[in-house]
Amino acid sequence: MSKKGQFLPGAARPESLVGEPRPVPRLKRLPRPVFARPESLASGSWSAFHVHPWAQFSYAISGVLEVRTPQGSHIVPPQRAVWAPPNMEHSLGAHGPALMRSLYIDSRAAPWVAGVPWRVLEVTPLARELILAVCALPADYPGDGPQARLVSVLLDQLERLPEARLTLPFPAESRLVRICNEMRAHPDDPRTLNEIASDAGMAGRTLTRLFERETGLTFGQWRLSLRLLLSLTALERGQSVTAVALATGYESPSAFIAAFKRHFGRTPGEFFQETAFGRDAKP
Secondary structure (H helix, E strand, C coil), rough: CCCCCCCCCCCCCCCHHCCCECCCCCCCCCCCCCCEEEEEECCCEEEECCCCCCCEEEEEEEEEEEEECCCCEEEECCCCCEEEEECCCCEHHHHHHHEEEEEEEEECCHHHHHCCCCCCEECCHHHHHHHHHCCCCCCCCCCHHHHHHHHHHHHHHHCCCECCCCCCCCCCCCCHHHHHHHHHHHHCCCCCHHHHHHHHHCHHHHHHHHHHHHHHHCHHHHHHHHHHHHHHHHHHCCHHHHHHHHCCCCCCCCHHHHHHHHHHHHHHHHHHHHHHHHHHCCC
């Protein structure tokens, strides 16, 4: 099976999801090298798959965004952002309510954006303030003067943002797709690798080999990443660590917190503590 048309396990194409459709601006060209789009997303809203000739930088003020591509999924928690390269098919949405600030960037004005791959980024306090300031500018801000210089400073900061570990590749092989669907629907599935492989009609070594070939990760690494990424939406909504730990297959909150810290470099509380300073932003 081709990777074309494959998405995060268990995820239908956005057109078939129940929720509010998210419109995509129909722009033939950008009015300025950087065009800002403030947006409030309703729970379950998704755009249709689309392509545009400019790069897109989408910053989550609150809520958890998800960007789907034919190669995988990118999870964007609050105070993080995602790069979408020019001319790459994608869909963006949110499983719960979210506030987002998107920047459409013309690669002719900022050539470096054309070479930036799909990736989720940490957003520094300075970059956050610049994003909000640029999003408050009129769409046809003057091409020179203080406002244009502000945009230039923002682009300089965006180029230097550190990457976050919030991307999950998706296999294309049909048996692996079914396994991933099951893992997405039931992240607390206690079966071992060999049991999962047997239920899929293959040997454990075959599953291991195929998974590494298709995703670059071992099955254990992929399942761990899936569980932790799925936990972000529930944690952001205020569910207890205990409830999230059990729902994602951990026997205790302490085991979940330890795995979360190893993967993300901070505890769940530390991961979300910076979210508070973005709550006062308006749609």
